[in-house]
Amino acid sequence: MFHIQEKQIQTAFRDLVRIRFGVEAEIVIEQPKQSSFGELALPVAFQLAKALKQAPKKIAADLVEAAGAMPGVASLEVAGNGYINVRFDRGAYGAGLLAGEGEQPAAAAGKTVVEHTNINPNKAAHIGHLRNAVLGDTFVRMLRALGHQVEVQNYIDNTGVQVADVVVGFHFLEQKTPAEVAALIAPEEPGSLRFDYLCWDLYARTSQYYKDHPEALAWRAATLHEIEANHGPLAEMAHLVADAIVNLHLATMLRLNIQYDVLPRESEILHLQFWASAFELLKDRKAIYLEEEGKNKGCWVMPSSAFRGEGDANEDSKVIVRSNGTVTYVGKDIAYQLWKFGLLGKDFYYHPLTRYTDGHDVWVSADTPQPRPAPAFGKATRVYNVIDTRQSYLQDVVVAGLRALGFDAQAEQSIHFSYEMVALSPRCCADLGIELSEEDARRPYVEVSGRKGLGVKADDLMDKLIESALGEVASRHPEDNPVAQQAVAVEIAMGALRYFLLKFTRNTVIAFDFQEALSFEGETGPYVQYAAVRAGRILNKLEERGETLPDFRAELSREAMARQLENEDCWQVLLAASRAGSALERAVTAGEPAHMARYAFQLAQEFSNFYQRFKVLDEPDRERRTFLLWMTEFFALQLKRTLSILGIAVPAYM
């Protein structure tokens, strides 16, 4: 509702400025510093002052004069040195909300692909992976809430070095056969170490072994070779490992309510020769060339001018095809990016991998035709790649590849949704019993490292959060049955975790700290959940007392609405609650899920304040009580919607 009003005023003033002054101006709308200034503030007059050579105050007065009466607006005032402050017609605004205006998002044209998670399937997921997945998933929810058609892709590098290293560990270090590895994946005896945890340790051990025995790197090369040829026991083992761990990653992410549509895999990109098609395109359009001298002699390279800035002195080109004829990661990524836009002229085959309990299928790529018809994947008009900021340079090369091929529009719509890493605070390392080198101990934080086995595993963290939440639930509701307690604890724990990962803006390094992540008070997910639960409880209590919710539309006339909203506190609270749409649009435009999280917190704060101040059920005045009940219901709905955009559930009780 709020953003509809906002937009109306924006277009009204754009027209006004054009008619009155003959100028096209971008109308900026702000929230006034103080609520006493009204609901919206327009600094247009300042913008125009220079061009028109007039005082801002005079321009503002002119505009207010020319504007006259506007629908939904009670008054326009010139304030300060030339601000135009807008006050809404409160009765009309309330009536509009009651009528449910402005709830349907306009459907957007085209499909948006969001690629996130992308964990190497060779070990358990850690907190860094969680940040990626939660950011990606939340952004997907935000886009969908705005009416966009979104496809979620999770790229699986099942043929890479990381998987190979775990295979090296099993085969060369532990002399295990594929059958023995399969037994580890589905262990007979309960209580055995889960497979992704086991691989976590093995991967760290293999990495250390390379360090101590550099000659062992030949094992890696041999393994990669066999994986690429796709036959032999090592290749078989690689498939076993990767498939098993992909399943575990899906389960881990599902705990956080994160789902996918399709898993494109590196193995199919190889087998279906996506690269061969991309290579032909790149050669045809002269985007890459065969280097004939220097250190890159014999390689196909992309010239640095394609992806570096003008003034960049670094002249190094980027190798796309190695001198031995194999393609680099970036090359494969260009092919993949082309496919996402439907520009490659090839497609995967697909088969359903699993079905979520809500009936939604996750599909995975296949290299041969499959019996079940699959949805149309790819062919996006816009692509977001959720990848950490350290890969900016490579993402630039991929986009430069599109541009060099003449796909400027698609290059423009290839968005690196970058974010900073999750590191470990020194205190967190101490909690984990990790010994730090003297150099590391002096740093503000320590980088997570899969190779060193240094990090907080996603499932461990979730378990810890659930345990902590369960303690709280059990002490507050000792009478409730353990199954229900557990369910509530899980929702609280996951809410806390998602919120914790979202409250930081994308380019802030999170120095992970158990104490902060485990907090359920203050600016946290549970705080917001608690507000939603309390709103719901008022409505439930009403029913317990044998009453039913009034028919608000029948009982609250526009005049009654205006009367009730004369109360400044009620008005401010209602305004805040109705800003969800506006907050969502701004957050999507800024590409910042953190903004949505912040709005959720503010909304919860407003409600907590309202809850404290107005005793809804004890209110003696009939009209006022009806109004307060309506506000409560409205809050409950807004809180629930906002939380669902953040992927956070509203528990049955708290």
Place this chain on the structure above:
RNA sequence: GCGCCCGUAGCUCAGUUGGAUAGAGCGUCUGGCUACGAACCAGAAGGUCGCAUGUUCGAAUCAUGCCGGGCGCACCA
């Protein structure tokens, strides 16, 4: 060496793209529970927005230069 990011309250972070008196949470201190259950609320203290020039009606925000920290710049992914 080159490129990107960061520096805001004791701590952790926001700051709506250049606007009105710089905001939250945590921590500290003071006060508030008889079920609309306090995972909450009210209040207080706490700031040279790293430093310096500049741009203009107006700068935490833009430009330049320093200082301090982080991350990239492979025929690894």
